[in-house]
Amino acid sequence: MIAHTRPTSLLAALRPQNQDRLYDFYRDLRDTDELCWDRTLNAWVATGHEVVSGTASDPRFSSVRYPDIEAVSEELRPLATVLSRQMLYSDAPDHTRLRALLSRAFTPRSVAALSGRITDAVDRVLARAAPTGRIDVVADLARPLPLAVICDLLGVPEQDRATLSAWSDPVAAAIGSSRLDAEESAAASRAMAQMLDHLRELLTRPDDRPAPHTLRALLAAGTEDADQDLDELLANCALLLIAGHETTTHFIGNAALALLRHPRAADELRARPDLIPAAVEELLRYDSPVQLMLRRARHDLDLAGRRITAGQAVLLVCGAANRDPAVFPDPDRLDFHRPAGRHVAFGHGPHFCLGAALARLEGTIALEALLTRLPDWRLDGPTPTWQPSLNFRGLTTLQVAFTPTTTD
Numbered sequence: 001m002i003a004h005t006r007p008t009s010l011l012a013a014l015r016p017q018n019q020d021r022l023y024d025f026y027r028d029l030r031d032t033d034e035l036c037w038d039r040t041l042n043a044w045v046a047t048g049h050e051v052v053s054g055t056a057s058d059p060r061f062s063s064v065r066y067p068d069i070e071a072v073s074e075e076l077r078p079l080a081t082v083l084s085r086q087m088l089y090s091d092a093p094d095h096t097r098l099r100a101l102l103s104r105a106f107t108p109r110s111v112a113a114l115s116g117r118i119t120d121a122v123d124r125v126l127a128r129a130a131p132t133g134r135i136d137v138v139a140d141l142a143r144p145l146p147l148a149v150i151c152d153l154l155g156v157p158e159q160d161r162a163t164l165s166a167w168s169d170p171v172a173a174a175i176g177s178s179r180l181d182a183e184e185s186a187a188a189s190r191a192m193a194q195m196l197d198h199l200r201e202l203l204t205r206p207d208d209r210p211a212p213h214t215l216r217a218l219l220a221a222g223t224e225d226a227d228q229d230l231d232e233l234l235a236n237c238a239l240l241l242i243a244g245h246e247t248t249t250h251f252i253g254n255a256a257l258a259l260l261r262h263p264r265a266a267d268e269l270r271a272r273p274d275l276i277p278a279a280v281e282e283l284l285r286y287d288s289p290v291q292l293m294l295r296r297a298r299h300d301l302d303l304a305g306r307r308i309t310a311g312q313a314v315l316l317v318c319g320a321a322n323r324d325p326a327v328f329p330d331p332d333r334l335d336f337h338r339p340a341g342r343h344v345a346f347g348h349g350p351h352f353c354l355g356a357a358l359a360r361l362e363g364t365i366a367l368e369a370l371l372t373r374l375p376d377w378r379l380d381g382p383t384p385t386w387q388p389s390l391n392f393r394g395l396t397t398l399q400v401a402f403t404p405t406t407t408d
């Protein structure tokens with residue numbers, strides 16, 4: 001594998017000096033070659049928009065993450081076994097069947113019905129912060145809000161949320177890491193097992209009339225089907241809980257930081273709230289919460305002029321594709337007037353994000369409230385730093401100051 005091998009590994013994106021200049025780093029990779037073999041990660045790395053979006057929806061590739069479960073370390077194997085049953089890591093026909101079932105929780109009606117509760121939750125956070133003149137956008141708003149919303153949607157009682165979140169964190173960290181040590185793998189496997197036990201207990205408590213989109217209703221619908229087994233369903237409920245909050249947390253944090261660093265763009269939105277939906281799309285493109293998707297070649301094949309061997313992994317770098325100048329002219333500029341619809345922040349093809357409408361709704365409400373309620377906000381704390389993950393891009397903290405106000 002000499003040809004098309006890049007000297008710099010994608011792994012270097014994790015170096016602290018590359019975190020705040022991530023998109024320059026990607027540009028250098030893409031300028032060298034938009035599809036290259038990464039010797040360190042033992043995978044192809046795709047950074048161009050065409051190859052990323054094309055491969056995400058190309059039936060010659062599989063989404064199966066662990067094709068040989070026996071090759072996975074003993075510590076990680078319990079987690080890998082559960083992940084392998086989730087739709088995100090499945091192909092048709094399992095993927096099609098699971099997606100049809102879980103989509104029942106995400107009808108436009110059930111998502112839209114959450115609008116009032118999201119607004120109330122955001123208002124409560126901002127009202128608490130108002131007299132202090134300070135808020136940590138990540139810890140106070142971006143982290144608790146999506147968890148509360150996905151739990152509301154799925155009918156998870158309030159007292160269970162903190163524990164579910166504590167289990168979700170190590171699992172999300174494991175999914176996002178390219179190199180896990182034995183201890184981290186074991187901790188993530190343990191956390192997933194605890195989450196599944198808890199969900200099993202929660203979902204089998206008696207309740208005669210579950211609301212139509214809740215986990216319990218999904219369970220009832222799933223178990224009507226004789227082929228549907230409970231463990232598979234629980235694995236997918238866990239996926240909804242994990243995917244439903246970590247990513248949206250990162251989105252709200254990243255978007256707020258972009259607006260703080262572009263005060264004129266923020267002012268434009270304050271003057272023209274009708275631009276907020278377009279701004280949400282542009283902010284998703286500009287600093288994408290999910291940076292990577294993974295596909296594996298089902299058989300030997302050609303892709304963008306390269307020979308890919310059966311079983312080889314291709315890392316699709318959504319964050320780089322979203323800054324490809326071939327599709328987004330002047331890609332490093334935050335511009336709410338771009339033509340809509342071509343970013344791959346929610347993926348592309350059959351695995352397109354199931355929760356996109358919900359994430360958009362939460363982002364719209366949170367950003368609109370931050371912009372209107374904190375008109376003179378400014379960064380006031382340590383320089384923002386990113387969680388160390390190739391897969392997810394999210395801030396550890398985002399401290400902001402503004403003029404305090406009181407309600408009476």
Ligand code: HEM
Binds near residue numbers: 099251348
């Ligand atoms: C801004 C927030 C979000 C971003 C950036 C995001 C991003 C993504 C991406 C890129 C994929 C495709 C992965 C692939 O093709 O390999 C995906 C899939 C998925 N997302 Fe999201 N997501 C977000 C929020 C949510 C929410 C709120 C939920 C709700 C539960 C959710 C649930 C899912 C599920 C279940 C899948 C798998 C779909 C499938 O395999 O068919 N996501 N998401």
